[in-house]
Amino acid sequence: MAAPYLSIVIPVYNEASIIASAAAELCQGLDAHGWDYEVIFAENGSRDSTPQLLDQLCAQNPRLRWFHSERPNYGAALKAGILKARGTYVVCDEIDLCDLVFYEAALPRLERGEADMVVGSKAAKGASDQRPLVRRVATRVHNTLLKVTLGFKGTDTHGLKAFRREALLPVIAQCVVDMDVFASEFVIRAWREGLKVMEIPIQLHEKRQPSIHLFRRVPNVLKNVGKLVYVIRIRGT
Numbered sequence: 001m002a003a004p005y006l007s008i009v010i011p012v013y014n015e016a017s018i019i020a021s022a023a024a025e026l027c028q029g030l031d032a033h034g035w036d037y038e039v040i041f042a043e044n045g046s047r048d049s050t051p052q053l054l055d056q057l058c059a060q061n062p063r064l065r066w067f068h069s070e071r072p073n074y075g076a077a078l079k080a081g082i083l084k085a086r087g088t089y090v091v092c093d094e095i096d097l098c099d100l101v102f103y104e105a106a107l108p109r110l111e112r113g114e115a116d117m118v119v120g121s122k123a124a125k126g127a128s129d130q131r132p133l134v135r136r137v138a139t140r141v142h143n144t145l146l147k148v149t150l151g152f153k154g155t156d157t158h159g160l161k162a163f164r165r166e167a168l169l170p171v172i173a174q175c176v177v178d179m180d181v182f183a184s185e186f187v188i189r190a191w192r193e194g195l196k197v198m199e200i201p202i203q204l205h206e207k208r209q210p211s212i213h214l215f216r217r218v219p220n221v222l223k224n225v226g227k228l229v230y231v232i233r234i235r236g237t
Contacts, residue, residue: 006030006037006107007087007165011077015095016048018207023057023064026098033100039064042081045072075182082172085165092161092183096207099160105200106162115198116167117190120160127201142184142221149229150188154199157184167195176231180217181224192232 008026012019023039030037041054043066054066067084069077082090089110091103099120106118122129122139129136139156146152158180171189175182191197231237 003086003088004036004038005088006035006103007085007090008037008039008093009042009078009081009085009090010039010093010095010098011042011044011074011081012046012050012054012095013044013072013074013077014046014048014050016046016050016053018095019050019053020057022095022098022207023061026093026100027061027063029098029100033103037063038085038087040081040084041066042069042077043067044069044074044077073178074180075178079172079175079178079182082165082168087165090163090165090168094159094206097160097204099202099204102160102200102202103162106160109198109200110162110164114196116195117161117163117187117197119154119156119187119197119199120162120202121154121156121199122159122202122204123155124199124201128203128205130205145225146184146188149225150232152188152191154187154191154197156199157187159183159204160202161187163190171195174237177224177228179220179224181221181228184225185228188228188232 026039043050043054051068058064058066067080069080078092089107102120109115109118121127123143143155146157168190171186171193174189175185177185187197
């Protein structure tokens with residue numbers, strides 16, 4: 001098959017309650033724009049009926065495909081999905097967002113060569129973040145940690161991203177951490193490599209509560225940030 005214009009990669013974990021409606025809404029919006037696209041669902045470790053529903057959805061729509069990973073691991077699933085993507089441009093999305101306003105803003109910037117990667121920031125000036133206060137604070141604490149330890153100059157690394165696939169594949173090959181911090185490493189390494197990384201503010205309103213509790217993520221986040229600091233700052237790789 002010819003490579004599509006756009007690949008959308010969405011990690012999913014125990015999303016049986018919204019997977020069908022979110023996929024239908026996303027495809028309806030993508031079709032309305034007339035884009036040639038594929039949607040890749042990176043299912044990882046689901047214990048509900050998400051895999052069975054994905055089987056049905058992909059059988060009904062050839063633009064959809066999915067793969068399974070045994071262990072719940074957002075970062076590993078996202079990375080594998082990006083490597084499977086075939087589009088000229090790739091969007092990393094979330095099943096509870098599917099924000100086509102971000103697509104409309106990011107893709108023209110990539111097409112015009114203004115950026116190699118566009119990050120949808122929840123914390124940039126002009127953004128609106130409707131999440132609970134504790135999660136908004138967690139985003140700022142995480143970003144401050146990245147600033148202090150790695151010198152990152154942006155405002156957000158996790159969530160919506162769009163990029164030119166060929167420009168960012170070498171960056172993906174350098175990434176060494178997984179779980180939630182993979183998304184941060186991806187952005188930080190792109191920035192450190194001198195690629196054009198642009199932030200744009202987003203209007204964030206999630207469609208459901210997170211599938212993994214915030215405080216359960218903290219130990220892995222700290223461990224992986226520590227690993228990233230060691231690899232980049234000490235080993236210089």
